[in-house]
Amino acid sequence: MNTNRRLERANDNAAAFWLAQARAHGWRSRTLPGLTAVRCARTPDDAHRFVVTRPYAETCVVERELANLLSEWSTVCFTLEDPYGGLDLTRFGAVRMAVMPVMVRDPGPVEGAPAALPxxxxxxxxxxxxxxxxxxxxxxxxxxxxxxxxxxxxxxxxxxxxxxxxxxxxxxxxxxxxxxxxxxxxxxxxxxxxxxxxxxxxxxxxxxxxxxxxxxxxxxxxxxxxxxxxxPATLVATALGEPLYRKLGFTEQARTCWWTRTSVEG
Incomplete structure (x- = not known):
C-alpha cells in the first residue's frame, strides 16, 4: 500500500480533532487501526463521525468495522471521510457528497500576517x-x-x-x-x-x-x-475556500470522499 505521510498527518489531525470534541461532550469514541469513530450524541439523530486514517488493502474490512459500529451505536445518521476514495457505502443508505481536496501547508512564515495580537x-x-x-x-x-x-x-x-x-x-x-x-x-x-x-x-x-x-x-x-x-498546517478545502488556501501555500495531497446518511436505510 502506498502511503503519503502528509496525507496521513492530515488524517490523524482530523481524527484527533473529533476525539477532542468527544472528550469535551462526554461522547463515546473508538480508535481502530485505520479508522476513528465518534458517537456524537447531542440528539438521538445526531450524525456520528467516522474518519478513515490509513490506506486499506480490502474495502470489506473497513465496511465490516463500520457495520459493527453502526449496529452497536444504533446509528441513525453518520458522516464518513474517506481520503482514499475506495469505499462504496450505498449499501448502508449513504450518499456520496462532493469530493474535496485535503491540503497541507509546510511550516514557514505567513506573508502579510501580523507579528503580534490583536x-x-x-x-x-x-x-x-x-x-x-x-x-x-x-x-x-x-x-x-x-x-x-x-x-x-x-x-x-x-x-x-x-x-x-x-x-x-x-x-x-x-x-x-x-x-x-x-x-x-x-x-x-x-x-x-x-x-x-x-x-x-x-x-x-x-x-x-x-x-x-x-x-x-x-x-x-x-x-x-x-x-x-x-x-505543517492541514485542512479540507471547500470549492469556495480552495483559491484562498492555495494563495497561502497549501497544496493538495488527495481528494477525500465524504459519505453521509441522514436516516436509517429502508
Whole structure:
C-alpha cells in the first residue's frame, strides 16, 4: 500500500480533532487501526463521525468495522471521510457528497500576517478589522455562533450557546479559536487544532455580509502565524475556500470522499 505521510498527518489531525470534541461532550469514541469513530450524541439523530486514517488493502474490512459500529451505536445518521476514495457505502443508505481536496501547508512564515495580537487593519471598507484569539467563554461563544450561522451548520440552528462547541473545548490542549471583528461586529472566524505533529484548520466561517472582502484571509493568516507556525498546517478545502488556501501555500495531497446518511436505510 502506498502511503503519503502528509496525507496521513492530515488524517490523524482530523481524527484527533473529533476525539477532542468527544472528550469535551462526554461522547463515546473508538480508535481502530485505520479508522476513528465518534458517537456524537447531542440528539438521538445526531450524525456520528467516522474518519478513515490509513490506506486499506480490502474495502470489506473497513465496511465490516463500520457495520459493527453502526449496529452497536444504533446509528441513525453518520458522516464518513474517506481520503482514499475506495469505499462504496450505498449499501448502508449513504450518499456520496462532493469530493474535496485535503491540503497541507509546510511550516514557514505567513506573508502579510501580523507579528503580534490583536491584529488591526483599517482596510475593510473604512472599518477597523481586529483579529484575536478567543480565550474565554464569551469570546468562544461568539466563535461558535459565527460557525453555526456562517459556515453554516444547519443542524445546530437556531444557535444555542454551547450546544455545538461547549466552552470545555478551551481546556483541550491544542484547541484554539480565532475571531475577526469589524468595528466590533463579528465578521469571520476559524478553529485550529494542534496535535503535536500538525495544526489543523477547521470551520473557516464568514458571515454573509462580509464574504468576498478578504476578512477570512486576514483571520486565517493570523491563525497560521500564531498557532504553531513551526508545524505543517492541514485542512479540507471547500470549492469556495480552495483559491484562498492555495494563495497561502497549501497544496493538495488527495481528494477525500465524504459519505453521509441522514436516516436509517429502508
Amino acid at each position: 491584529a488591526v487593519s483599517q482596510a475593510y471598507g473604512g472599518g477597523r478589522l481586529t483579529v484575536d484569539e478567543a480565550t474565554d467563554g464569551d469570546g468562544f461563544a461568539l466563535v461558535e455562533r459565527a460557525i453555526v450561522e456562517g459556515f453554516p451548520l444547519p443542524a445546530r440552528q437556531p444557535w444555542v450557546r454551547g450546544e455545538a462547541l461547549p466552552e470545555r473545548l478551551l481546556d483541550e490542549p491544542g484547541w484554539r479559536a480565532w475571531l475577526g471583528r469589524v468595528d466590533g461586529a463579528v465578521a469571520s472566524t476559524c478553529l485550529t487544532y494542534d496535535d503535536g505533529r500538525a495544526t489543523g484548520v477547521y470551520w473557516v466561517a464568514t458571515l454573509p455580509e462580509w464574504r468576498g472582502r478578504g476578512v477570512a484571509g486576514a483571520v486565517l493568516r493570523t491563525a497560521l502565524a500564531h498557532a504553531h507556525p513551526d508545524r
